[in-house]
Amino acid sequence: MARMIFVNLPVADLPVAVAFYEAIGGTRNPQFSDHTAACIVFSDTIHVMLLTHDKFRAFTPRPIADARAASEVLLCLSCDSRDAVDAMVEAAVSGGGAADPGPKQDYGVMYGRSFQDPDGHIWEPMWMDVAAMQSCPQGA
Template sequence: MPRMIFVNLPVTDLPRAVAFHEKVGASKNPQFSDDTAACMVFSETIHAMLLTHDKFRQFTSKPIVDAHKACEVLICLSADSRAEVDDLVRRAAAAGGDADPLPVQDHGFMYGRSYQDPDGHIWEVMWMDMEAATEAMGKGA
């Protein structure tokens, strides 16, 4: 069984956060969701647990970072093509997120963009042509 990842993120408005991530392409797993948390499924192995601040505080005694003012984490999702990268960022912006808070990366064999969700979390979306990347890295060695 492949390893799974559950990224836990504090959110200020759970219904708004759920709606945003559904518009970007995640689906809500009701089995692991309630009024304080929502499990958003991006793939069979990637999940985001959106937690109200009260719920998030149950797991840490550290202050919750305001992601609009400080960086707590950068989350990167892979995409199958350059077009998919652009589509995800477009959907995020249409859903109320901010497109490209980080510089666009275009190295030919690797292409990436980013979006910021309404709670300030930054999501990177990257595509890489593995064959071309391997070849490019081999020439540099």
């Protein structure tokens, strides 16, 4: 069985967060969603759990970080092409996010951008030419 990842994110407004993640290509799984949480599926192995602050607090005694003021994690998603990277960032902006809180990265064989969701969480869609990367010398 392939390993799966469930990224749990605290969100201030669940319907706004769901609409945003659907705008960038996720699909809501109603089986694991209710008025306190929504499971957004990106693939068979990648899921994002959007949790209201009250629901998120049930899983940890630590305070919820303000993702607009501090960085705790950068979430990177692979894309099939450079155009797919740009399309995801454009969809993020159309869905209520902000484009490129970090600098664009263009190394020829690797291309990445970033966007911020409505709660300030930063995502980095990236494309990599795997064949070209395999032929590069180590550390290049």
